Amino acid sequence: MVRMEQSRISEIQLGITAAAIAGDSGSVYRLVAHLLDEGTPFETVVFDMLLRSEREVGLRWQAGDYLVTEEHAATATLETVIALLTGSLDQPEKESAVVVATTPGDSHSLPARAVAAHLLYLGHRTTFLGANVLAPDLREYLEFDPAAAVVLSGAMTSHLLGARDAIRASHSAGIPVLVGGRAFGENGIWAERVGADAWVASPGEVADHLESWAPDVHASEARAKNPGGVLERVMERHNAVLAEAEALLAHALGEPPGARQRTELATALLVTEASMLVDDPRPLLDFSRWQGHMLDAHGFRSHLALTTALSEALEKTVPEASEWIRRVVSHGMD
Numbered sequence: 590m591v592r593m594e595q596s597r598i599s600e601i602q603l604g605i606t607a608a609a610i611a612g613d614s615g616s617v618y619r620l621v622a623h624l625l626d627e628g629t630p631f632e633t634v635v636f637d638m639l640l641r642s643e644r645e646v647g648l649r650w651q652a653g654d655y656l657v658t659e660e661h662a663a664t665a666t667l668e669t670v671i672a673l674l675t676g677s678l679d680q681p682e683k684e685s686a687v688v689v690a691t692t693p694g695d696s697h698s699l700p701a702r703a704v705a706a707h708l709l710y711l712g713h714r715t716t717f718l719g720a721n722v723l724a725p726d727l728r729e730y731l732e733f734d735p736a737a738a739v740v741l742s743g744a745m746t747s748h749l750l751g752a753r754d755a756i757r758a759s760h761s762a763g764i765p766v767l768v769g770g771r772a773f774g775e776n777g778i779w780a781e782r783v784g785a786d787a788w789v790a791s792p793g794e795v796a797d798h799l800e801s802w803a804p805d806v807h808a809s810e811a812r813a814k815n816p817g818g819v820l821e822r823v824m825e826r827h828n829a830v831l832a833e834a835e836a837l838l839a840h841a842l843g844e845p846p847g848a849r850q851r852t853e854l855a856t857a858l859l860v861t862e863a864s865m866l867v868d869d870p871r872p873l874l875d876f877s878r879w880q881g882h883m884l885d886a887h888g889f890r891s892h893l894a895l896t897t898a899l900s901e902a903l904e905k906t907v908p909e910a911s912e913w914i915r916r917v918v919s920h921g922m923d
């Protein structure tokens with residue numbers, strides 16, 4: 590009996606994934622609406638089924654089984670279905686809202702949308718601001734409509750500086766911030782350093798946490814790390830470092846770097862700055878490992894040239910960064 594139920598759920602899961610890849614929001618919606626009608630909990634449908642399909646699609650796209658366009662179609666479809674599920678829910682009038690967004694610069698909005706949907710479902714007034722809300726805009730919004738909390742979702746360490754800005758902006762309006770997502774490292778190791786009041790592992794735990802926490806935004810700010818010293822210098826010279834790195838890469842390759850390589854250089858510099866912010870070489874080392882595999886998989890044999898160009902450009906443009914580079918290199922050889 591239990592096995593039959595499990596195999597039916599697996600079939601529905603497969604159906605959701607297949608329809609999502611085909612961009613068929615109607616079919617996905619009907620499958621999950623039926624489950625909800627049968628009494629399947631909302632969180633099971635959103636977190637264990639819709640987000641599971643996204644993870645499955647993401648992994649299979651990384652493995653080369655799906656085209657990037659199939660991944661895009663699936664993400665857009667699943668996001669549409671989550672939006673449809675929340676369309677019938679009323680916003681409670683009285684409570685102050687929980688504001689949900691991604692960290693500035695980060696476009697991975699699907700988990701944030703799922704968290705927002707769940708909070709609304711549980712009866713919290715919830716405002717989903719979507720991807721890439723800049724810190725000054727967030728601050729302005731919070732002053733206009735003070736919230737109970739901000740929930741920030743981050744998928745990429747390249748936007749940890751953006752997370753720090755958004756958290757500082759929320760704190761300056763007196764609003765605590767809960768964060769989640771892979772950007773904050775394993776067990777949320779970098780969450781405290783960017784000033785978060787809490788880190789939560791899974792989207793389904795956010796509501797419980799918001800109901801039981803006792804955040805102290807001043808204490809969180811006091812623990813946070815802010816750009817200063819070498820990092821401040823690198824940020825000031827950000828564009829000059831990139832221009833120098835592109836010139837060095839062009840020299841090494843014997844031709845100007847293409848759009849892809851320029852984007853990868855720019856992301857690597859952002860991750861370098863993020864690593865400096867949290868004072869930990871691991872964001873950069875993890876990113877560099879991932880970038881090497883990814884460039885290899887896409888037929889660009891230039892990862893070593895790219896990392897060499899960036900570290901040389903950094904050293905040349907901001908000589909104070911040399912010690913940091915040595916630290917990263919020696920950590921990477923451990």
Ligand code: B12
Pocket residue numbers: 640643644646647648650651660661664668694695696697698699700701704740741742743744745746747767768769770771789790791792793795852875876879883
């Ligand atoms: C969909 C997707 C996109 C879509 C996002 C669309 C959207 N509306 O969300 C688009 C196409 C925009 C995109 C763009 C890019 N992406 Co992308 N993307 C993905 C993908 C395939 C799925 C992400 C996802 O939603 N997963 C489902 C969620 C539920 O799983 P999860 O992220 O693991 O989250 C878990 C926890 O972290 C936690 N969690 C997540 N968020 C939150 C939030 C809270 C509050 C809480 C409590 C918990 C929580 O819950 C989940 C529990 O299981 C992943 C691959 C993958 N395997 O995940 C890459 C991935 C995240 N992307 C990646 C990259 C590199 C990019 C790009 C740079 C690609 C490029 N070169 O242009 C751009 C960056 C754009 C930007 N500035 O942000 C990399 C990041 C690698 C790295 N080391 O940093 C990944 C890992 C793919 C890869 N391995 O190559 N991407």
